Amino acid sequence: MGRPNYSFQKRQKELEKKKKKEAKRLRKLEKKNADLTDAVEGDTVEAGAVDTEVAAGAETVESDADQDTTSSEAEAG
Numbered sequence: 001m002g003r004p005n006y007s008f009q010k011r012q013k014e015l016e017k018k019k020k021k022e023a024k025r026l027r028k029l030e031k032k033n034a035d036l037t038d039a040v041e042g043d044t045v046e047a048g049a050v051d052t053e054v055a056a057g058a059e060t061v062e063s064d065a066d067q068d069t070t071s072s073e074a075e076a077g
Helices: 006-076
Strands: none
């Protein structure tokens, strides 16, 4: 009876691990690309909403500044 070839078994195990690792890497890459595609599509839809919010925020800041000026004038007078 022959001796088991442990080197061969080890090499086969390493090749199997390498294949699994590559498959996992490809799955992650596909998922990342899918997420990026969704994000790009979502950004175009949400861009209008963000611009509107920023414009509304800018008006609020300006009106606060006007109130501060009015308050300072009232204190000085």
